[in-house]
Amino acid sequence: EPEVTQTPSHQVTQMGQEVILRCVPISNHLYFYWYRQILGQKVEFLVSFYNNEISEKSEIFDDQFSVERPDGSNFTLKIRSTKLEDSAMYFCASSEQAVYNEQFFGPGTRLTVL
Amino acid sequence: AQTVTQSQPEMSVQEAETVTLSCTYDTSESDYYLFWYKQPPSRQMILVIRQEAYKQQNATENRFSVNFQKAAKSFSLKISDSQLGDAAMYFCAYRSAFPTSGTYKYIFGTGTRLKVLA
Numbered sequence: 001e002p003e004v005t006q007t008p009s010h011q012v013t014q015m016g017q018e019v020i021l022r023c024v025p026i027s028n029h030l031y032f033y034w035y036r037q038i039l040g041q042k043v044e045f046l047v048s049f050y051n052n053e054i055s056e057k058s059e060i061f062d063d064q065f066s067v068e069r070p071d072g073s074n075f076t077l078k079i080r081s082t083k084l085e086d087s088a089m090y091f092c093a094s095s096e097q098a099v100y101n102e103q104f105f106g107p108g109t110r111l112t113v114l
Numbered sequence: 115a116q117t118v119t120q121s122q123p124e125m126s127v128q129e130a131e132t133v134t135l136s137c138t139y140d141t142s143e144s145d146y147y148l149f150w151y152k153q154p155p156s157r158q159m160i161l162v163i164r165q166e167a168y169k170q171q172n173a174t175e176n177r178f179s180v181n182f183q184k185a186a187k188s189f190s191l192k193i194s195d196s197q198l199g200d201a202a203m204y205f206c207a208y209r210s211a212f213p214t215s216g217t218y219k220y221i222f223g224t225g226t227r228l229k230v231l232a
Contacts (some may be wrong), residue, residue: 003158041224050217056197056217104161106158107157108158
């Protein structure tokens with residue numbers, strides 16, 4: 001059964017460094033999402049992406065964040081200059097359609113900013 | 115704005131017994147979807163069950179069923195004949211059917227960790 005994959009599973013970085021989190025959505029899916037979960041808190045929506053552009057972004061998704069689908073298979077989340085408060089689990093999700101289909105989630109990348 | 119609340123951070127159930135996980139939500143919308151996702155340790159979230167708000171009938175999937183009370187804005191998950199493999203974090207999620215923003219993002223609760231005792 002197709003799955004959403006994410007790499008790396010764990011990323012440790014120094015404050016101020018750039019990180020790129022990678023996701024490979026299910027191949028025939030058209031809608032892509034990033035969520036994050038700070039330890040002990042809710043899973044929060046960051047951004048949705050469709051047709052090579054951002055559909056919606058949350059207040060969390062400021063100018064330090066960007067997303068890209070560089071080659072038709074990968075879907076990346078870049079944090080330009082990481083802060084301590086960016087430490088969280090980041091989940092990628094994709095869906096075939098928006099309305100009737102559920103989202104399929106990757107296993108997450110745990111980002112630790114020191 | 116919509117919110118989802120899971121008031122039970124952790125639950126335990128004896129193997130073969132039944133357990134109910136609670137979820138309440140707040141919305142002014144009439145059309146929406148509700149989901150329960152299961153996340154085993156170090157694994158991805160997988161869909162357990164979904165409910166369309168326009169359907170009065172409660173969804174069931176094998177040993178999993180929901181009690182959807184639209185007026186009360188309650189969406190609980192019942193797991194019957196619990197198995198060791200049911201041990202996981204369970205997330206309740208809300209999604210608009212016709213979002214004003216045009217995007218079908220999920221709004222999650224904080225999750226309930228379910229332990230299954232042998």
